Amino acid sequence: MTQPNILVVDDDPEICRLLGKYLDGQGFRCQLAANKRQCQQRLADSRVDLVVLDVMLPDGSGLDICREIKDERPDLAVILLTALKEDVDRIIGLELGADDYLGKPFNPRELAARIRAVLRRGSSAAPKEERTAPAYRFEGFTAIPERRSLSDPDGTDVPLTGAEFDLLMIFLDRPGRVLSREILMDLLHGRSVDPFDRSIDVTMSRLRRKLNDNGVFRLFKTVRNGGYQFAARVEREEDETQP
Amino acid sequence: MTQPNILVVDDDPEICRLLGKYLDGQGFRCQLAANKRQCQQRLADSRVDLVVLDVMLPDGSGLDICREIKDERPDLAVILLTALKEDVDRIIGLELGADDYLGKPFNPRELAARIRAVLRRGSSAAPKEERTAPAYRFEGFTAIPERRSLSDPDGTDVPLTGAEFDLLMIFLDRPGRVLSREILMDLLHGRSVDPFDRSIDVTMSRLRRKLNDNGVFRLFKTVRNGGYQFAARVEREEDETQP
DNA sequence: ATTGATTTGTTACGCTGTGTATCGAAGACC
DNA sequence: GGTCTTCGATACACAGCGTAACAAATCAAT
Numbered sequence: 017m018t019q020p021n022i023l024v025v026d027d028d029p030e031i032c033r034l035l036g037k038y039l040d041g042q043g044f045r046c047q048l049a050a051n052k053r054q055c056q057q058r059l060a061d062s063r064v065d066l067v068v069l070d071v072m073l074p075d076g077s078g079l080d081i082c083r084e085i086k087d088e089r090p091d092l093a094v095i096l097l098t099a100l101k102e103d104v105d106r107i108i109g110l111e112l113g114a115d116d117y118l119g120k121p122f123n124p125r126e127l128a129a130r131i132r133a134v135l136r137r138g139s140s141a142a143p144k145e146e147r148t149a150p151a152y153r154f155e156g157f158t159a160i161p162e163r164r165s166l167s168d169p170d171g172t173d174v175p176l177t178g179a180e181f182d183l184l185m186i187f188l189d190r191p192g193r194v195l196s197r198e199i200l201m202d203l204l205h206g207r208s209v210d211p212f213d214r215s216i217d218v219t220m221s222r223l224r225r226k227l228n229d230n231g232v233f234r235l236f237k238t239v240r241n242g243g244y245q246f247a248a249r250v251e252r253e254e255d256e257t258q259p
Numbered sequence: 260m261t262q263p264n265i266l267v268v269d270d271d272p273e274i275c276r277l278l279g280k281y282l283d284g285q286g287f288r289c290q291l292a293a294n295k296r297q298c299q300q301r302l303a304d305s306r307v308d309l310v311v312l313d314v315m316l317p318d319g320s321g322l323d324i325c326r327e328i329k330d331e332r333p334d335l336a337v338i339l340l341t342a343l344k345e346d347v348d349r350i351i352g353l354e355l356g357a358d359d360y361l362g363k364p365f366n367p368r369e370l371a372a373r374i375r376a377v378l379r380r381g382s383s384a385a386p387k388e389e390r391t392a393p394a395y396r397f398e399g400f401t402a403i404p405e406r407r408s409l410s411d412p413d414g415t416d417v418p419l420t421g422a423e424f425d426l427l428m429i430f431l432d433r434p435g436r437v438l439s440r441e442i443l444m445d446l447l448h449g450r451s452v453d454p455f456d457r458s459i460d461v462t463m464s465r466l467r468r469k470l471n472d473n474g475v476f477r478l479f480k481t482v483r484n485g486g487y488q489f490a491a492r493v494e495r496e497e498d499e500t501q502p
Numbered sequence: 503a504t505t506g507a508t509t510t511g512t513t514a515c516g517c518t519g520t521g522t523a524t525c526g527a528a529g530a531c532c
Numbered sequence: 533g534g535t536c537t538t539c540g541a542t543a544c545a546c547a548g549c550g551t552a553a554c555a556a557a558t559c560a561a562t
Contacts, residue, residue, distance in 0.1 A: 177508080177509055177510080178509075178510095179509075179510065180509095191405070192404075192405035192406065193334070198379065202379075208379075212512095213511090213512090214511085214512075214513085214549085214550095215510075215511055215512080217548095217549065217550070217551085218510085218511075218512085218550085218551075219510080219511095220550090221549095221550055221551055221552095222510095222551090224550090225551090232416065232418070233416060237406070237407050238421075238548095238549070238550090239407070239421045240420070240421040240422070240518090240519060240520080240548065240549075241421070241520095241547095241548075242421065245406075245407060247405075247406040247407060247408065248406075420518090420519055420520080421519080421520090422519075422520065423519095455522090456521085456522090457521085457522075457523085457539085457540095458520075458521050458522080460538095460539065460540070460541095461520080461521075461522085461540090461541085462520080462521090463539095463540090464539090464540055464541060464542095465519095465520090465541095467540090468541095481538095481539070481540090483528095483529070483530085483537095483538065483539080484537095484538075
């Protein structure tokens, strides 16, 4: 996926515009729609990978749209924006098949992060079309998120378990940054750590072993009292490995 | 993170003081600044994890500060305080890269809660900058923050521990300046020194040894009763070291 | 469900990094 | 030189981390 295509549906033109601008700057390709009609037209006429949908639209609740989208194209991702922060709404939203939700007012950064998260999840669940898949390359290794596969410098496959691959991807998306255990735990499992939780360390250890990261030049650096850092250079490629 | 370091920037000394006191009581370590100059000085000389920033400052809008902060240190968290509660303002504030906002008048408890929330998220939501990795060069050595690596004039890797590398970076960012133990301690660990704390000295000693800084011409000069000074010339490079 | 295989979390123990204590060396001031 | 202070370096203690071994949970396929 070169640039994910996002459709923003919100009746407030100002929010719409700003959001579109922000997401553009974040590497997404954005389209806007102010109502149901426009929304449907965009969905019919252009490629859309994910919909950011305000549930409070003037013409008929956005919930309808959500339901319809999921009815017709179950693998199209939807993130709901809701002014009401009530859990009930959220549950309902998810019951309608939305992939995530966000209470208004929300932090655009968080929205961007969630979009990325949903898209990553999504591509594994529903294998996309003939689109080229992105690949991450580092120190001779090649990781392909779509296939959840990793091959070493010799080209031989390195079998990673789910958690190991997820952890690797977290680092590949954030090379050079020191990631604390809290953040890693949050990104990996969405929960927080209790003081003596060592699961991150163990998973790191296993991942390191499979990557033969035991030399002097560590791929993953340990920052004492800080967390871990991926120290290798990462290249994102629009890979052409397609049958 | 032991005690998060908060910088409160507000021109009203009373609000500043009260806020600082409250946040102190909430387990944060607080510093105060009344204007842009003070703000910049604090950011340069002490460790700051999060900035609480009034957008209505007398000397130039606080929005400038926010923009500058996010420009130089994208992963430093900022929470904006604004007198205008309009959504537009909020979004605009966030477009400047702030992590959250709060309309005045606000409930201190809510501020504390949001601070905790933002810190917990950390910079995980922060978009990755496509910025080239800077490298510091001095006396033949090359330090690359993104990899937390240091190589000596021969190009061989010098393994530094976390604290050693952090300390080195502090000096590389402030070449020629005499840094007191207080400032070093603050920048290194975000806490203040008790009178007989020698940990800085020990870390300096270990760092010096690893840099072979034992000749007559010292890389690190000791300033008696003053602190330490990095005496070599430092060049910052926008490095593109390809593997 | 039951079984067996695989993945993930937990515990325990040894290793490493960092702060503290201590002692000797180097200045500073008389 | 004598004395006091400050700094450098070594020694040691302790907390953070790596990982092996085990236990629990999850999954696949009957």
